[in-house]
Amino acid sequence: MRTGDIAQRLGVTPASVSGMLKHLSREGLVNYREYGGALLTADGERAALGVVRRHRVLERFLTDVLQFGWEQVDALAHQMEHALPEVVVDAIERLLGDPATCPHGHPIPDKEGRVAAEPRLTxxxxxxxxxxxxxxxxxxxxxxxxxxxxxxxxxxxxxxxxxxxxxxxxxxxxxxxxxxxxxxxxxxxxxxxxxxxxx
Amino acid sequence: MRTGDIAQRLGVTPASVSGMLKHLSREGLVNYREYGGALLTADGERAALGVVRRHRVLERFLTDVLQFGWEQVDALAHQMEHALPEVVVDAIERLLGDPATCPHGHPIPDKEGRVAAEPRLTxxxxxxxxxxxxxxxxxxxxxxxxxxxxxxxxxxxxxxxxxxxxxxxxxxxxxxxxxxxxxxxxxxxxxxxxxxxxx
DNA sequence: CGTAAATGTTAGGGTCGGCTAAATTGATCC
DNA sequence: GGATCAATTTAGCCGACCCTAACATTTACG
Missing domain, CATH: 2.30.30.90 (Ferrous iron transport protein A (FeoA))
Incomplete structure (x- = not known):
């Protein structure tokens, strides 16, 4: 992952991303060399999959229970995902019957960070x-x-x-x-x- | 409302509350005189009732749909209430059939800020x-x-x-x-x- | 292989929201 | 009515997180 790409994805300047990466590197979540890009460590991978799980469970909930259209739920889930207590995410997941994928078809990681492979073919x-x-x-x-x-x-x-x-x-x-x-x-x-x- | 009481409720120092009150006063949400305590304006009242509505709708959702006990939901709703998009709160409210009260019996304000009277008698x-x-x-x-x-x-x-x-x-x-x-x-x-x- | 362009980092500054410590105000009590 | 005490505000600091501008490095191309 390159600094600039991350910055674009997050809507901030590359300068801000440099600081974040240094931080995450200190916390052991990414491997990072100056000018050399960044890569998630095993710990970082696990943390990231936890966030992905929250996001996708929420998307499922928003479409299946609250009847939102699949085109809206990515943005909505993004707003909600960081404030929801873990137990609430777990309860929603149970309520939904442990769905395998989000509404767009992406697999939902389990609580241990295992996730099904995604097709490469388009x-x-x-x-x-x-x-x-x-x-x-x-x-x-x-x-x-x-x-x-x-x-x-x-x-x-x-x-x-x-x-x-x-x-x-x-x-x-x-x-x-x-x-x-x-x-x-x-x-x-x-x-x-x-x-x-x-x- | 006195500065110290607010500080205690929020778990911050009174010094921090002074700053917040000045801010809210500038935004027209509270009437505030130095050393004289603070009171919500009509605008502030409306904003506050909006937050109360979110909180109580969420509590209902947590007990009725996600099966949490009524002793946990105040704290959980508190964590969630500020990050949820308004449309999601609305959708949850509809899903629940526009409940009149939270699980503890407090009335839920409607979207215009009207709220039923609460009994004084204990x-x-x-x-x-x-x-x-x-x-x-x-x-x-x-x-x-x-x-x-x-x-x-x-x-x-x-x-x-x-x-x-x-x-x-x-x-x-x-x-x-x-x-x-x-x-x-x-x-x-x-x-x-x-x-x-x-x- | 050297230089220009693209990319990334550092430096420095602003805001926000919290803190502590010191100063100020209001209230109480003799 | 003045002194003391509690409550509150001000002042000043810090960390998080963003920015812009200047500097450094890497890449790519002639």
Missing amino acids: IGGLAAGDRACVREVDEFDPALLDFLQQRGLVPGAVLRVSQVNPIDGTVVVEVVDAGATALAPATAKAVRVSREVAE | IGGLAAGDRACVREVDEFDPALLDFLQQRGLVPGAVLRVSQVNPIDGTVVVEVVDAGATALAPATAKAVRVSREVAE
């Missing part, structure tokens, strides 16, 4: 004629999520690639029960799939 | 032979709440005062379906009642 990596099953989608852009939902590109959906434009990389996918949709490469990369069309 | 204000209905209890001491629940002294319970000790003020109440309990004056003051034994 729609952009498919060839014409391939069949696949949607597993997860990037959750950062509400407008994109809205669009994907309208076109049936949600976790669990089964699709077939009907065309791949060799010039600009545009992909046309037919979603079972939801018609055909053309996707630019950037969009196609936001949807992760697996080749198994199980169930 | 068990300590009753005489031998009086019948009354428990309306609300102080929520600050978990051990007290545990005790009250065991003895059936919860909102809605109907009771009769069987003795009042004229020397030390000890009161013995018989709770319908839950036997008799002796209460010291300080404890008796923590339970508010109304004389109507309706319903």
Whole structure:
């Protein structure tokens, strides 16, 4: 992880990130060399997965219980996740029946920090004629999520690639029960799939 | 409200409270004269009732949905209340069916800041032979709440005062379906009642 | 291989909210 | 009515966290 990328993600200046990294390094959560980027230590990984778990459990709760749309819940969960007592997160998780994934399909780590592997393959990596099953989608852009939902590109959906434009990389996918949709490469990369069309 | 009392309630020094009050006074939320104590303005009252609403809705949610005991939820709600987006509080309120009170019986203000009156009368204000209905209890001491629940002294319970000790003020109440309990004056003051034994 | 551009860090400064210690005010009691 | 005491405020400090501007390092390219 580079300082600048972190800064952009957090919406602060790189200067601020330098200070944070030094701090986290002192606390043993990241390995960090000046000018050399940062990497989570095992402890840091565990702490991070704890936060990820809170975030994803909350997203599930917001969609399944409070009926928020999946395009809103990333931002909402982000606001809530740091103030919720751990016992409350645990209780919500139980209430939901220990869900395996967040609404966007990402796996929820368990309390020990174990987490299921995520598929590497995206729609952009498919060839014409391939069949696949949607597993997860990037959750950062509400407008994109809205669009994907309208076109049936949600976790669990089964699709077939009907065309791949060799010039600009545009992909046309037919979603079972939801018609055909053309996707630019950037969009196609936001949807992760697996080749198994199980169930 | 005096500076020192606020400081004690908040667990900070009076010096810190002086600064806060000046701030709030500049924002028009309290009327404040140096050395003269502070009082909420109409705006401050509205803002405060908004926070009270969040707090009590959350308490209801924690007991009714997440199955926490009523002795824990004040502290938990306190941690959560400032980070929850307003829309989430609204959604929880709807989910619960717009409850009228928190688990301890205190009325929940509506979004416009209207709030039902709370009874002034406590068990300590009753005489031998009086019948009354428990309306609300102080929520600050978990051990007290545990005790009250065991003895059936919860909102809605109907009771009769069987003795009042004229020397030390000890009161013995018989709770319908839950036997008799002796209460010291300080404890008796923590339970508010109304004389109507309706319903 | 050396220099320019990109990237990252340090220095220094501002705000916020807490603290302690000292000064001030108000209240009480003789 | 003055002295003392409690309550409160002011003054000054600290740490967290952000910023900008200046400096340092790495990377990339001719």
